[in-house]
Amino acid sequence: MEDHNTSKLSEPASPVASVASADIAAEFAALTAEEQEQQRAEWSQELARVEEEINTLRTVLASKTRHASDLKRKLGITMWKEITDDMNQGLKNVKESSVFQRTESVLKSTGEKTASVFGSITSGITSKFSQMKNSESMRSIEEKVGSAYENVKTRVSTSRSGSINSFPDALNENNSSSGLNSPTDSITK
Structure with missing residues (x-):
């Protein structure tokens, strides 16, 4: 299991991440076995806390989304109206862009x-x-x-x-x- 964690640390997504991962791996390797276990326990607790916060935020977001949908329904704002408004705004933005203006003049x-x-x-x-x-x-x-x-x-x-x-x-x-x-x-x- 220890090899699995170090293999994840050694597969960074970018050169900057590889330097950071190498530094973390070096610091982790410098710890004693007891300190490594303690570090893993802290990281596990922090991971659990972050996942709990993510779940809480998802619940709050779903609640807020339902409330917004109810308010839109009460105001008579339909999905079609929103799509139409978004399309109109997008077309307006395109027409106001400098690229469109140059193309139109050409x-x-x-x-x-x-x-x-x-x-x-x-x-x-x-x-x-x-x-x-x-x-x-x-x-x-x-x-x-x-x-x-x-x-x-x-x-x-x-x-x-x-x-x-x-x-x-x-x-x-x-x-x-x-x-x-x-x-x-x-x-x-």
């Missing part, structure tokens, strides 16, 4: 820069489309497509009366009259 400036880049790209594309739309070639294509559509629409509506047999026939007839080639004509040529 994200805000990055967002603004990204928005300006996308805005310039979008405005560039929009202006190119408006230039294309206003160009002579686009107007010419629009006019041809529009007139072809109107002709086909007219032919299809008249096909109901029996003058044209099908939509492809009307389309082919319109293409030949407007000067546009059908996709099948361009493949065969």
Whole structure:
């Protein structure tokens, strides 16, 4: 049993504790066998007294905890309310922290820069489309497509009366009259 106690003394958790443990072990080893027994008895009594105080404190703490719970219940403070309050306070603390403030400002400036880049790209594309739309070639294509559509629409509506047999026939007839080639004509040529 004596070896068990000395082995505990020789397994310290930190270098400072190892120096203290070595000093205690050296002092204990310097005592006579009778003095060592007396020291162990004192330590055992002190340990019993400390454990009794710990148990008393646990009992008092449990009593105080029950009393606090009763008071909270009487005040209408629920567990959910406490959790919500703790969460809100935690979020407030995070938002007020300097790290959060710096991160927020970096994200805000990055967002603004990204928005300006996308805005310039979008405005560039929009202006190119408006230039294309206003160009002579686009107007010419629009006019041809529009007139072809109107002709086909007219032919299809008249096909109901029996003058044209099908939509492809009307389309082919319109293409030949407007000067546009059908996709099948361009493949065969």
